[in-house]
Amino acid sequence: MTLLEARYRRVLRLLPAHYRAEREEEMVDAFLEGAADLDEDEAHPRWSEVLSVAALAVRVRLGGAGSTARGAAWGEAVRLAAVAGLFLNAMTAAQGLAAEALVRAGVIGPVPEEFRAVTTLGVLATAAGVAWVAAFAALARGRLRVAKAAAVLGLVPLPVEVVRQVIGGVPAVWVLSILLMGLVGVIPVLALLAGYHRDAAAPRLHWAMPLAPPAAGLLAVVAILALAGSPTRPTWVVAWLDLPGLGFLALAGLSVWHARTGRTASPAWPLALALLAFTTLASRLGTIAVSLSVGAPGDPLLAGAAVQAGVLLALGLVLLGLGRRALPSPAPAVRL
Amino acid sequence: MTEPAFLVLTALVDEPRHGYGVVREVEELSGGRVRLKIGTLYGVLDRLVADGLVELDREEIARGRLRRYYRLTEDGASALEAEAARLAANARSATERLAARSGRAKALGGLA
Known part of the structure; x- marks a missing residue:
């Protein structure tokens, strides 16, 4: 696992576990494909990517699409x-x-x-x-x-x-x-x-x-x-x-x-x-x-x-x- | 329908695509203006799947990672068609009024 991937997976921890079980692998795949131009052992995920995951986490935890009955x-x-x-x-x-x-x-x-x-x-x-x-x-x-x-x-x-x-x-x-x-x-x-x-x-x-x-x-x-x-x-x-x-x-x-x-x-x-x-x-x-x-x-x-x-x-x-x-x-x- | 949702549906018209495939296609469709963030993309996909406009097509393993392909459903195609017709009608009205305005301006210019 590259440093970039490890960092992105850490960002994805903002998402609830049930959502990660369903989506983490394909989100990592999509992210790394889009980040191919970055030096994978140097780079951090861009702030805009982190914010988009944070916004998704809020929606998933608070009843948006992909939420549980509890959410x-x-x-x-x-x-x-x-x-x-x-x-x-x-x-x-x-x-x-x-x-x-x-x-x-x-x-x-x-x-x-x-x-x-x-x-x-x-x-x-x-x-x-x-x-x-x-x-x-x-x-x-x-x-x-x-x-x-x-x-x-x-x-x-x-x-x-x-x-x-x-x-x-x-x-x-x-x-x-x-x-x-x-x-x-x-x-x-x-x-x-x-x-x-x-x-x-x-x-x-x-x-x-x-x-x-x-x-x-x-x-x-x-x-x-x-x-x-x-x-x-x-x-x-x-x-x-x-x-x-x-x-x-x-x-x-x-x-x-x-x-x-x-x-x-x-x-x-x-x-x-x-x-x-x-x-x-x-x-x-x-x-x-x-x-x-x-x-x-x-x-x-x-x-x-x-x-x-x-x-x-x-x-x-x-x-x-x-x-x-x-x-x-x-x-x-x-x-x- | 939001613009990202509209563009994601459009990106899936010709063939099923996976996450980054959708991002790339949306960027191209919008002339480079819209580059979806991954969190945004999956928020939009969640909504479209929940509404039955998009569904899972197949799963593949690429470079050791799961890759899911999504396709447009019949409902998705109808929804996109309706939205496209609405946007086209709006654009037509705007164009007609602008043409009438420049026509008036020319007529006034001729009088002066």
Whole structure:
């Protein structure tokens, strides 16, 4: 075996075993025939070849052609996580935009800073907020390309913020916490890009669904302002109304709803909810890290956050277990 | 139908071909514009086999490695024919409108 062949076979390990058992030999044959002009003991497979195998691996693992029933189930779960995750991001973005508009219009005074979901946004964050709302609307209408482009735009403030903080010389734990909180956006976008591959059908949601995140966001802003506006506002509510707190409430609601109505054999819902529970847990740990670093033990805010983290971990593990048990057996798909 | 799928089906019209045979034929058909990566090729073949447009023709051993040849099915030929007719109709409309436009431009030029 030449070095080039060995390297290409290593790339093919990205593919699931059942697929390699079926295809590896002929893919190696086709690749080496096409690479005849390369010096076989020197060359590496081109990046474009590696990327094409990686894209194939994503499709095969997530329900594309050549996938097993198990792969199809994972694909459904990842797409569901993308839809639900984009909904949450669009909702919190709409909430931020609505609060911004109300402050600018002079309807309300500046919002207390600890309500992180409602802050005065910069230009970049405003643009990203619009992008999130547009991304969910496009996904709900089945416009996948627009949804993917808009969702990636929605992520732009994250690296900008990280770079800004690093240059500003803030403690490393803050940068880490920004990254952890950023996962709430990053994971659904990855799910969107990977789950809605070429072989996946676009979702067709109810025509009114694109309006749901702005409506829910507006409702949340009203609730937050009612609490924040009260002079005797209890500090502990903050832990339930910042971004991870709202994510927690939404996930808890969805899980209860699923447990009551969703007694179907499909593993997609529990797996998707588990993925989102772990993502929300990461962002919650991010806020806890910041609270601890500024040193406020015994803080009622911290207690609520810790309770959420514990519940999210348990919820995620239970849902993951339920989902995995409902997965089809890993028998290979019938091919050719 | 995506362009790679269209080109792969076209490459299989005259005879069954193996993986790299398809890559080479597609490159030639497209005037060197489309050079399929191996991962892309097998993604397209998986889809076409799943849809019943392409099927396995035979297996051979070449230089000690498995080589599979694929052929176009009847369904594949019909699908390709329908897609080719659609593309040809689009091309015809474009050509006719462009001809009418240049005709108008000439007429206007004559008036000036």
